Amino acid sequence: MSDTVQDYLKDQGGVTTMGAAIKATSRQKVKRALESELVLRQGRSTLFLPSVDSRVVAAFVHGGCLTCVSALEIMGVGLWEHPEHIHLAVSKDYHSRHSSKVVLHREKWLNSPQSRYWQVLPADCREPHAEDCYSSPYLSSPIHATLRALQCVQTHLERVVLLDSVLNKRLVNREILENAAAHLRRSAIQAALKDCDAAARSPLETVGRLQLRERLDAEVKTGVTLKGIGEVDFLIGNLIVEFDGYEYHCGRAEFDKDRARSREALLRGFNTMRFTYNDVISGRFLEPIQRYLVRGLHE
Structure with missing residues (x-):
């Protein structure tokens, strides 16, 4: 007792x-x-x-485990939008009543409650890998949560954002993810895998990268580490492009550090353009970069 x-x-x-x-x-x-x-x-x-997180309580009440975007959010994965509902994995024969605040995903792989929800990889994708070791009694594994989220979210942007974050945090091995996703045979998921980049450190970087590569006729390098400067968001020739999301650049220490990096970059032959969250979301950041490239200043 x-x-x-x-x-x-x-x-x-x-x-x-x-x-x-x-x-x-x-x-x-x-x-x-x-x-x-x-x-x-x-x-x-x-x-x-x-x-205890209220989402975990919901998982227990429904006899399932958190999956999809709900599980990824708890794991710290960056999502484009905060989930409005709690996403739960339940067994295929689950028929109890549930709240409108809950989305149920009936999964073949979910074991009985007595198993404490330990997960296995899908058939033909069972190679053991150290990075796929996140486990909890009421939390789906990263590989299952990612695969379910890729099928659940509605837009290409949402898929790429979560893939960027999952890979950047090394929650899932890319090769295993691609092998598992191939069995789903969904073109939208394959397109997202083609566009994702593990170098992205935030959803804002993902959004900006997709716009840069779609709109600019120039090589855009992501997550480049420069001597004396550190890692920069993007590098286009000699132009450093940095996105200053408020969450990561709102303090005085961060403000001072960003300016010091820009000065050091200039001394080393690099120019820097910094853009805010609103600049990126609105697409306004593209015009000054295009003008810079047209003038050939990046060469």
């Missing part, structure tokens, strides 16, 4: 049923834990620790 309800919940991934908690501890301990708000309750029978 566990000493406290909290200890028992920690062993269960942070969430369990009222009946299981009472059996493992005691009815009085559960009552005291609820009264002191050391443990919270959803509905009549689900207990969870205050630190």
Whole structure:
């Protein structure tokens, strides 16, 4: 028997049923834990620790695990839009009622609840790889979450953004991902794989890169590391192009560092153009770059 309800919940991934908690501890301990708000309750029978993500609680309630964009978001993957719904993987024979806030993906690979949702790679893609080791009782593996998200999101931009981030964070091995995606036989996914780039460090860089390569008749290098300057977002000839997303450049230290990098770049024969989030999203950043290239200043 566990000493406290909290200890028992920690062993269960942070969430369990009222009946299981009472059996493992005691009815009085559960009552005291609820009264002191050391443990919270959803509905009549689900207990969870205050630190547990609400999405994990939803996965437990529905007897599934987080997948698709919900799982990727928890893993820290950059997404173009915040998911409005919680995406869950459930077994093929799941028929219980569910909330409108939840999207259910009925998956053949999902094992029974007794298995604690350990995942395996799809058939013919079972090569073991150290980077595909992210596991949790209520979280799909990176490879499954990525494959499901690629089928679920609606636009090419969304697919490329999440692929860039998944590869940049080394959550999934690219070769395994491509082999698994080939079995889906979807041209939209193949197109996204062709356009993705593991050098992208943010969704903003992905958006800018796609525009640069589509609109400019010039070689655009991504994630280049220059001596004395460090890694730059893009390099076009001798022109450094940097995107200053507010989230990453809002502090004084970041502001000062960016200016110092620009000065060092100039001393080393590189010119720098810096653009804001709004410049990139609106496409306004393309015009000054085009003018620079037309004048041949990048050569």
